[in-house]
Amino acid sequence: MNDIKIKNLWKEYGDNIVLENINLDVKAGEFVTLVGASGCGKTTFLKMLLGTEQPTRGELLLNGKPIANEPGADRGIVFQKYSVFSHLNVVENVMLGEELKESPLLGRCFGKKRQAIRERAIALLEKVGLDHALTKYPSELSGGMQQRLAIAQALIKQPQILLLDEPFGALDPGIRSDMHELILEIWRETNITIFMITHDLSEGFSLGTQLLVFDKQRHDPDQPNRYGASITYDIPVGRSKKTNQ
Amino acid sequence: MKRLINQRPGTLGKCLLGLLPFVVIGIVYFYFSSERLAINPNDKLMPSMQSFIDAVSYLAFEPNKRTGDYVLWADTAASLQRLGLGVGISALTGLIIGILVGIIPLVRAGIAPVITIISLVPPLAILPILFIIFGLGELSKVMLIVLGITPFLIRDVQLRVMALPHEIIIKAQTLGANSWQLILRVVLPQVLPKLIDAVRLSLGSAWLFLIAAEAISATEGLGYRIFLVRRYMSMDIILPYVVWITLLAFLMDYLLRRLSKSVFPWHSTDQGENK
Numbered sequence: 001m002n003d004i005k006i007k008n009l010w011k012e013y014g015d016n017i018v019l020e021n022i023n024l025d026v027k028a029g030e031f032v033t034l035v036g037a038s039g040c041g042k043t044t045f046l047k048m049l050l051g052t053e054q055p056t057r058g059e060l061l062l063n064g065k066p067i068a069n070e071p072g073a074d075r076g077i078v079f080q081k082y083s084v085f086s087h088l089n090v091v092e093n094v095m096l097g098e099e100l101k102e103s104p105l106l107g108r109c110f111g112k113k114r115q116a117i118r119e120r121a122i123a124l125l126e127k128v129g130l131d132h133a134l135t136k137y138p139s140e141l142s143g144g145m146q147q148r149l150a151i152a153q154a155l156i157k158q159p160q161i162l163l164l165d166e167p168f169g170a171l172d173p174g175i176r177s178d179m180h181e182l183i184l185e186i187w188r189e190t191n192i193t194i195f196m197i198t199h200d201l202s203e204g205f206s207l208g209t210q211l212l213v214f215d216k217q218r219h220d221p222d223q224p225n226r227y228g229a230s231i232t233y234d235i236p237v238g239r240s241k242k243t244n245q
Numbered sequence: 246m247k248r249l250i251n252q253r254p255g256t257l258g259k260c261l262l263g264l265l266p267f268v269v270i271g272i273v274y275f276y277f278s279s280e281r282l283a284i285n286p287n288d289k290l291m292p293s294m295q296s297f298i299d300a301v302s303y304l305a306f307e308p309n310k311r312t313g314d315y316v317l318w319a320d321t322a323a324s325l326q327r328l329g330l331g332v333g334i335s336a337l338t339g340l341i342i343g344i345l346v347g348i349i350p351l352v353r354a355g356i357a358p359v360i361t362i363i364s365l366v367p368p369l370a371i372l373p374i375l376f377i378i379f380g381l382g383e384l385s386k387v388m389l390i391v392l393g394i395t396p397f398l399i400r401d402v403q404l405r406v407m408a409l410p411h412e413i414i415i416k417a418q419t420l421g422a423n424s425w426q427l428i429l430r431v432v433l434p435q436v437l438p439k440l441i442d443a444v445r446l447s448l449g450s451a452w453l454f455l456i457a458a459e460a461i462s463a464t465e466g467l468g469y470r471i472f473l474v475r476r477y478m479s480m481d482i483i484l485p486y487v488v489w490i491t492l493l494a495f496l497m498d499y500l501l502r503r504l505s506k507s508v509f510p511w512h513s514t515d516q517g518e519n520k
Contacts (some may be wrong), residue, residue, distance in 0.1 A: 052415060072418065074417065100420055154420075
């Protein structure tokens with residue numbers, strides 16, 4: 001199925017080696033959490049999965065085929081911020097993905113088609129707990145609500161992979177734990193593969209089924225960019241979480 | 246007693262403080278005007294209130310003996326038509342080219358240097374060329390405004406597009422948008438309110454080019470009238486015309502601001518205004 005296989009992956013910017021010799025297998029439906037110090041290449045790794053960065057060497061395979069070299073509808077993303085469109089209200093934000101598919105020329109649907117999409121969007125918004133704020137604009141929402149919206153927006157495309165770049169980094173602790181429950185619930189229901197970058201180690205352990213630690217194995221104090229980071233630990237954690245449910 | 250920097254005027258106080266400079270300017274003007282007129286009743290430099298009223302009512306409310314037009318309104322209509330056409334064409338061109346240059350790297354590489362060069366040409370320097378090519382009619386005046394403000398609008402829209410958060414462009418792609426849909430559903434609506442801001446800023450230059458073109462070659466128009474009556478030192482007409490032009494410019498700016506607020510309600514909160 002939608003397995004991800006990574007073989008001898010390197011990423012370099014000129015002389016600056018960011019990632020070296022990454023080897024990884026991720027089965028479909030895993031919840032992968034990525035931890036590591038700042039600047040150790042977690043985000044670069046995520047960008048390669050997203051398609052905005054290309055590996056310098058090595059293979060990055062999705063379902064046995066090289067991953068597309070630009071962002072696409074099979075990989076959803078939620079950033080730390082600016083993930084939603086400020087000019088659309090809540091329900092329009094979620095509808096957008098479907099409208100783009102249904103109407104190639106205008107990117108906008110009318111009549112019955114629009115109504116059907118709207119109902120699907122509202123169902124998703126109910127799931128993330130935003131159905132009370134359908135006509136609000138993102139700037140009127142709190143940080144946590146914006147992230148809920150961003151998740152719902154990504155989910156309407158039913159992506160195979162959901163990429164989360166420190167999605168809860170800017171949220172209060174209480175709201176964070178609500179969001180953890182939400183994302184776990186979605187993950188269990190949809191069998192989606194999730195990659196999530198986090199700075200919070202406990203978050204990495206409690207949410208993930210597979211925890212990746214990025215770090216530099218070799219270090220040259222005179223030339224800090226000589227060696228890149230790689231995955232130093234690939235820890236299977238909480239694998240039973242899914243079967244328990 | 247609060248510190249001076251913490252004292253804020255109320256609504257009424259704000260109005261009164263805002264009006265104060267106008268009142269002062271009026272008082273100063275009419276004081277010196279009456280002083281001069283007391284010495285020389287035929288002084289043309291600083292006319293009295295009565296001469297202003299006479300001149301304005303003659304131009305605005307009595308049909309011209311030769312043409313039958315109401316001069317002030319005919320001038321206003323002619324000027325506003327030129328200005329509206331010029332600014333409208335510029336805004337549309339600026340929007341389309343600005344978005345394409347901002348979002349498509351291939352277009353940017355091709356067009357951006359040319360636009361930079363064109364924007365450096367002083368528009369008034371090529372006014373004679375416009376007169377030669379487009380004749381002395383309406384087209385050359387409209388073209389002067391277009392050439393004068395379009396490069397600015399293109400570059401402003403381009404910068405606004407490039408300053409959009411990278412995240413929303415990527416997000417749109419993960420929602421399956423192709424380039425055209427991305428422009429239509431994300432970039433265009435995001436940039437439109439910023440285009441209105443840019444147009445508001447360019448209105449000053451647009452008036453400048455309009456009046457310059459009218460001063461040189463026209464048969465009606467606000468700028469034409471001012472330069473025509475300058476020969477007779479008719480300050481009683483020039484000053485009301487200047488006030489009228491200023492008022493029109495202010496109204497346009499105000500209406501554009503209101504338009505932006507009512508059509509793009511998300512924009513003002515997005516920009517952190519009113520906070």
